[in-house]
Amino acid sequence: MPAPPPNRAKHTHRTSRLVNIGIPYLWLGLFFLLPFAIVLQISLAEPALAQPPYTALWQWVDEGLLRIEINLRNFMMVAEDDLYLSALLNSLQVAFICTLLCLLLGYPMAYAIATAPERWRIILLMLIVLPFWTSFLIRVYAWIGILKSKGLLNDLLIWLGLIDTPLAILHTQTAIYIGVVYSYLPFMILPLYANLSRLDMSLLEAAADLGCRPMRAFLRVTLPLSMAGILAGSMLVFIPVVGEFVIPDLLGGPESLMVGKLLWTEFFSNKDWPLASALAILLLALLVVPFVMMQRLQQRIEGGRP
Amino acid sequence: MTTLAERRSLEPWQDPKAVPYLRIERVTKKFDDIYAVDDVSLDIFQGEFFSLLGSSGCGKSTLLRMLAGLEYPSSGRIYIDGVDVTDVPAYSRPVNMMFQSYALFPHMSVEQNVEFGLKQDRLSRRERTERVAEMLELLKITELRKRRPDQLSGGQRQRVALARSLAKHPKLLLLDEPLGALDKRLRENTQFELVNLQERLGITFVTVTHDQEEAMTMSTRIAVMDAGQIMQVDTPTAIYEFPTCRLVAEFIGSINLFEGKVVATEGNAVLVETRVGRPMRMHSFHPMVLGTPVTVAVRPEKMRLCADFRDDGVNQLKGRVEDIAYLGDVSIYRIRVGDGALVEMTLTNVQPRTEQALTWEQDVAIEWSPSSGVVLTE
Numbered sequence: 001m002p003a004p005p006p007n008r009a010k011h012t013h014r015t016s017r018l019v020n021i022g023i024p025y026l027w028l029g030l031f032f033l034l035p036f037a038i039v040l041q042i043s044l045a046e047p048a049l050a051q052p053p054y055t056a057l058w059q060w061v062d063e064g065l066l067r068i069e070i071n072l073r074n075f076m077m078v079a080e081d082d083l084y085l086s087a088l089l090n091s092l093q094v095a096f097i098c099t100l101l102c103l104l105l106g107y108p109m110a111y112a113i114a115t116a117p118e119r120w121r122i123i124l125l126m127l128i129v130l131p132f133w134t135s136f137l138i139r140v141y142a143w144i145g146i147l148k149s150k151g152l153l154n155d156l157l158i159w160l161g162l163i164d165t166p167l168a169i170l171h172t173q174t175a176i177y178i179g180v181v182y183s184y185l186p187f188m189i190l191p192l193y194a195n196l197s198r199l200d201m202s203l204l205e206a207a208a209d210l211g212c213r214p215m216r217a218f219l220r221v222t223l224p225l226s227m228a229g230i231l232a233g234s235m236l237v238f239i240p241v242v243g244e245f246v247i248p249d250l251l252g253g254p255e256s257l258m259v260g261k262l263l264w265t266e267f268f269s270n271k272d273w274p275l276a277s278a279l280a281i282l283l284l285a286l287l288v289v290p291f292v293m294m295q296r297l298q299q300r301i302e303g304g305r306p
Numbered sequence: 307m308t309t310l311a312e313r314r315s316l317e318p319w320q321d322p323k324a325v326p327y328l329r330i331e332r333v334t335k336k337f338d339d340i341y342a343v344d345d346v347s348l349d350i351f352q353g354e355f356f357s358l359l360g361s362s363g364c365g366k367s368t369l370l371r372m373l374a375g376l377e378y379p380s381s382g383r384i385y386i387d388g389v390d391v392t393d394v395p396a397y398s399r400p401v402n403m404m405f406q407s408y409a410l411f412p413h414m415s416v417e418q419n420v421e422f423g424l425k426q427d428r429l430s431r432r433e434r435t436e437r438v439a440e441m442l443e444l445l446k447i448t449e450l451r452k453r454r455p456d457q458l459s460g461g462q463r464q465r466v467a468l469a470r471s472l473a474k475h476p477k478l479l480l481l482d483e484p485l486g487a488l489d490k491r492l493r494e495n496t497q498f499e500l501v502n503l504q505e506r507l508g509i510t511f512v513t514v515t516h517d518q519e520e521a522m523t524m525s526t527r528i529a530v531m532d533a534g535q536i537m538q539v540d541t542p543t544a545i546y547e548f549p550t551c552r553l554v555a556e557f558i559g560s561i562n563l564f565e566g567k568v569v570a571t572e573g574n575a576v577l578v579e580t581r582v583g584r585p586m587r588m589h590s591f592h593p594m595v596l597g598t599p600v601t602v603a604v605r606p607e608k609m610r611l612c613a614d615f616r617d618d619g620v621n622q623l624k625g626r627v628e629d630i631a632y633l634g635d636v637s638i639y640r641i642r643v644g645d646g647a648l649v650e651m652t653l654t655n656v657q658p659r660t661e662q663a664l665t666w667e668q669d670v671a672i673e674w675s676p677s678s679g680v681v682l683t684e
Contacts, residue, residue, distance in 0.1 A: 206409035210423030
């Protein structure tokens with residue numbers, strides 16, 4: 001048994017631990033919890049023609065008398081009005097389908113990069129990251145030029161003789177799918193790559209040695225071992241896509257109402273901050289559920305593994 | 307002597323009519339421009355415990371991987387039980403391999419790992435359960451069956467890997483450094499266990515190792531490899547006592563080498579003139595031409611103290627003790643003889659150390675018999 005460390009060392013150890021744990025908590029408190037509290041507060045207020053455009057949640061009426069008004073009407077309205085519900089459902093649907101598409105496209109790409117020769121890997125990874133060097137907004141705008149009825153895609157298809165009349169893609173749900181998958185694909189590929197590049201290739205050799213054909217080896221070894229990467233990538237795509245605003249606004253049509261767009265309208269056009277905040281809080285609550293479920297699943301997959 | 311000869315004549319590799327179970331025919335493997343395995347031919351027989359021995363990078367692992375089907379030869383053929391399997395992929399070969407890293411599936415329990423290969427064979431559930439139980443029993447790991455690989459010690463993992471590779475009842479088992487990751491004590495115990503297991507199951511084992519002691523203890527035969535080629539294939543005894551080249555002689559154990567040339571031949575003996583002492587008289591299995599440059603190789607334990615040094619004595623050398631390494635059971639003495647040459651001699655410590663005769667800076671005379679060494683031409 002090693003001798004217990006002297007007290008001073010113990011003390012510094014504790015201090016450094018406190019600092020190490022404290023900093024991220026401070027960060028989360030300042031930049032996540034505090035804004036969240038503000039939004040929560042606004043969601044419980046009433047809209048008002050004032051600056052800021054909502055009523056105060058509490059006020060001192062008299063010496064020693066504090067009046068707190070909690071207004072739940074915003075939440076009730078969001079829950080009762082079909083508009084909000086359908087926007088939420090549509091957002092979830094778009095996010096789900098896009099996550100699936102990103103996974104189907106991104107997994108083979110990540111796998112190819114992870115198994116490529118060393119000298120190719122860095123180049124291929126660069127190609128994945130390269131689009132980030134151009135502004136997100138500009139890249140989405142560029143898709144308008146590609147997808148519009150006299151855009152690059154239609155011109156190409158007509159030139160190839162595949163179609164006679166231009167396809168109406170822009171301002172449809174399809175355009176949203178294209179834009180989202182394009183924009184979020186790297187967020188699927190990178191965690192998958194990180195996971196797959198750590199895969200021990202001798203496991204696949206062992207599977208082959210035990211009589212497993214390559215496809216079965218993939219299903220029984222590679223896929224389960226990359227589940228953590230699949231979950232990480234899926235979360236990185238699904239969660240921001242649910243609240244995505246720019247892509248549906250620029251590429252989507254009137255029928256494809258997503259909750260991000262709705263939030264923007266409530267906030268800036270209708271100046272109904274409390275309602276917008278209530279919507280945001282509900283959206284957050286809705287997203288926490290799958291997040292926690294995935295976290296649980298991930299812990300179970302990696303359970304027992306260091 | 308006759309009994310030994312009789313016994314030896316029964317060994318399959320000495321019987322010209324014996325059919326090898328595994329035949330490696332002029333196999334070469336090139337990686338880019340480097341020959342990892344260079345024109346190797348080998349016959350390995352049913353029930354053998356065959357070791358490929360060599361330092362790292364000698365091509366032994368590549369050869370093993372070609373037997374498993376994880377690499378394909380650049381040229382040459384591989385036959386298992388008479389069937390040409392050269393182009394058969396790993397998943398269709400009737401062999402199993404135990405990987406050096408064990409390559410246990412981290413997301414499966416011990417039980418599931420062992421069962422993996424059986425599932426590929428589409429055995430019924432009942433058969434699989436029975437076979438898994440049998441394997442776990444065989445390797446005494448039944449109580450670990452629900453654990454995951456990361457909850458096991460190195461020795462336990464080794465057993466699981468062995469159980470997994472044996473589960474399909476292969477006729478030929480390939481083992482890549484099977485004991486490499488174990489500590490010394492565990493390794494020694496496991497050596498004997500492996501041999502017992504192999505004898506009990508009657509499976510042909512081909513193992514790769516860089517540890518000569520391991521190869522000596524376990525093998526029926528050893529192939530010593532260097533730079534992609536096989537230097538010598540023989541029983542452990544023959545490899546140790548009668549190496550055919552300097553490389554093998556030096557790789558296995560320690561050995562005293564005296565370079566010189568043949569100055570006379572008398573019957574089955576040759577006289578070799580070297581830089582130290584008078585010409586050495588050694589038995590030789592092959593006739594030698596006068597003037598051939600040769601190396602006399604004598605193991606340290608074949609050296610003994612010389613009680614009556616004579617000027618015309620055979621294979622006698624005078625020198626001075628320079629180093630003593632006390633290993634408990636034996637002591638190694640380094641004796642400076644003639645112009646700068648050091649000779650190593652191993653003596654068993656029959657008496658307690660304090661009563662030993664030899665000490666540093668002591669003048670001694672040593673000798674060895676003409677039959678206790680070999681004359682090497684390469």
